Amino acid sequence: MAFEMFSIAHFAGLAAAVILFAGIIVFRKQMREPGVNRTVRYGLASLLIVCEASLQLSYLLEHQWDVGSLPFQLCSLMVLVSAVLLLTNRKKLNDIVFFLGSMGALQALLTPNLDEAFPHFRYFHFFIAHIAIVGAALFILAVERYRPTFRSVMRAIIWLHVLAIPAAITNTISGTTNFMFLAQKPGTASLLDLLAPWPWYLLQLEAIVFALCMLLYAVIWLLDRWLKREGQTARS
Template identity: 40%
Template sequence: MKFVMFSAAHWFAISVIVIAAILLFTMKNRINPHQKWERFVAVTLLIMDLGYHVWLISSNRWRLMDSLPLELCSLSLLAAIVLLWTGNRKLYPFVFFAGIGGALQAVLTPVLDLSYPHFRYFHFFYTHGGIILTALYFTWVKGYRPTFKGVLQTMLTLNLLLPVIFLVNLLVEGNYMFLRMKPVNGSLLDYLGPYPWYLLSLEAVAFLMFSILWLLFRNYKSK
């Protein structure tokens, strides 16, 4: 079944993620953070993503031009998995800022062709929701706190990655991170001007979004 933006299946996925976030916040003082469960979630995210690549290969959909883990959310997912497994604080800013910023945009305007009950539907929303909930878990339950330095570090990391990904795009004729064109089914980029100017606009939007996240969460104190 073809995925339709803001259909019942889309709203259901959004609702599940929102409800999970609300439950995480309301139960934050009752949750006993334990590495065993954090690693369990990390494994489920990894298995789900590996399953996605197995499906791509088995259905002859895997291609260098669009199947490498070079999208912002793919990179954020890998960082979230390692963060869950290790608790490494150096990964937290990227997962929090780039992860929430990218996954939130992806959940609201998915680049997705298959809907419920296809595996791809569950993979897309489980992994993107997992990124968001991982960032919130480490903030609300573990007590990690976003900083403005983290905003700058995340912007620097992204700008160091962009030339590399742009080169990969040229080599494989891809469009990772939408560095060559906008997504065809509509997204936030439609409001940021034509190519290549929307890339500059996106830098400003990313910085603004990261700064808003920092302002919203900087004074939060964990249990």
């Protein structure tokens, strides 16, 4: 069976995402305890690594591994970067995971570029991996208290272009891959369908990415101000 957007299987994946995200927010203070913090970080990182390793293994077992199996899609790269961040706690990776990881994975969850439906392995891999990416971004925000700045936005955008280099080179050399959707729009329905044909939608995406990053930055900034105001009101 082919995967259908906004089907029961799709809503089930979204429901699982909401449960995990809510859990991170509700139990954020408990997750700041050193032992719990380490367990959650390593557990989430292990889940991300297992997701990518199992996907690559499935390609090999099914004799389907080729150049298109390389982890050069944005979310595949974010799986690896998020795992490294959680394992090493390197703050320099926060901007990449928060902006690029959350934006790419959320868009994927809402409009999945997925062919296989429940209960196929790829269905579970897709939702677990993308939910875990957003979970990592939410973890550093709610638990580790990461706060983006305007410089964070610019660093994330610069990193997006750096990460696009191997994807673009591979697309050009192979002529068959479409990493990061640089060669054409995805075959399944997505938000890119609303944009101009190739290559013009790539230019439109530059403005959209900047706008979305600024929106995320503004939301966190406004939320912080609201929480501080509520805290001051409660103390008075």
